[in-house]
Amino acid sequence: MDSDYSAIHAYAEAYSSSEPILLNTINRETHAEVHGAKMISGHLQGRILATFSHMIRPRRILEIGTYTGYSALCLAEGLTEDGILYTVDIDKNLEARVKGYFESSGKAHQIRYYIGPALEIVPKINEKFDLIFIDADKKNYTQYYELSLEKLNPHGFIIVDNVLWKGKVCETENQLTKDKYTQTIIDFNNRVHNDSRTDNVLFPIRDGLMVIRKK
Numbered sequence: 001m002d003s004d005y006s007a008i009h010a011y012a013e014a015y016s017s018s019e020p021i022l023l024n025t026i027n028r029e030t031h032a033e034v035h036g037a038k039m040i041s042g043h044l045q046g047r048i049l050a051t052f053s054h055m056i057r058p059r060r061i062l063e064i065g066t067y068t069g070y071s072a073l074c075l076a077e078g079l080t081e082d083g084i085l086y087t088v089d090i091d092k093n094l095e096a097r098v099k100g101y102f103e104s105s106g107k108a109h110q111i112r113y114y115i116g117p118a119l120e121i122v123p124k125i126n127e128k129f130d131l132i133f134i135d136a137d138k139k140n141y142t143q144y145y146e147l148s149l150e151k152l153n154p155h156g157f158i159i160v161d162n163v164l165w166k167g168k169v170c171e172t173e174n175q176l177t178k179d180k181y182t183q184t185i186i187d188f189n190n191r192v193h194n195d196s197r198t199d200n201v202l203f204p205i206r207d208g209l210m211v212i213r214k215k
């Protein structure tokens with residue numbers, strides 16, 4: 001993120017609704033106490049996810065990559081009254097913390113939290129979804145996308161995080177800062193963009209959000 005973008009991001013955050021108190025606490029505690037805190041969606045992206053969810057009013061949401069529960073609680077804001085959010089993460093060390101946050105949110109009755117590899121757990125969830133958020137290990141993005149399309153209702157939405165991969169997807173062939181996942185993300189973006197089953201738009205927000213609509 002260059003300095004101009006940082007200023008724009010800070011301005012956008014300042015002129016967006018503030019973080020609900022619990023989310024602010026999760027954000028702060030994640031940064032103070034949890035490994036890999038840069039993975040958290042955070043204030044601006046969190047408000048964007050909450051807004052998408054309010055616009056869609058989903059009855060069923062699936063999230064792949066819970067981490068500390070921040071984005072799950074943002075997405076849950078838009079659920080219908082009888083709505084349920086399913087969220088999956090492989091990291092058992094975060095389980096007690098995440099369950100505590102879900103309890104504090106007053107939305108625990110609308111959240112189903114699973115621990116384990118998403119590629120094993122998601123096929124066993126007997127639901128069709130209106131909104132799916134993919135935000136886990138990049139090497140499996142294509143498999144998550146195909147699985148999500150199977151599990152998505154017609155006209156449902158998939159949101160995929162990190163599709164700009166710190167801007168590295170824009171680097172030319174001879175630039176040397178590419179890492180092992182840059183090509184994975186480039187291939188993923190090509191696949192989505194050329195998929196006749198869906199429409200998509202890439203939002204250049206934070207690390208890039210790909211918003212995909214199933215036709």
Ligand SMILES: C[S@@+](CC[C@H](N)C(=O)[O-])C[C@H]1O[C@@H](n2cnc3c(N)ncnc32)[C@H](O)[C@@H]1O
Pocket residue numbers: 039040041042064065066067068069070071072088089090091116117118119135136137
């Ligand atoms: C970027 S973080 C998710 C951040 C969260 N969605 C948020 O916005 O606050 C990615 C998460 O994916 C999880 N993860 C990685 N590989 C996974 C797998 N195979 N199955 C399920 N979760 C996985 C990690 O444990 C990590 O918590």
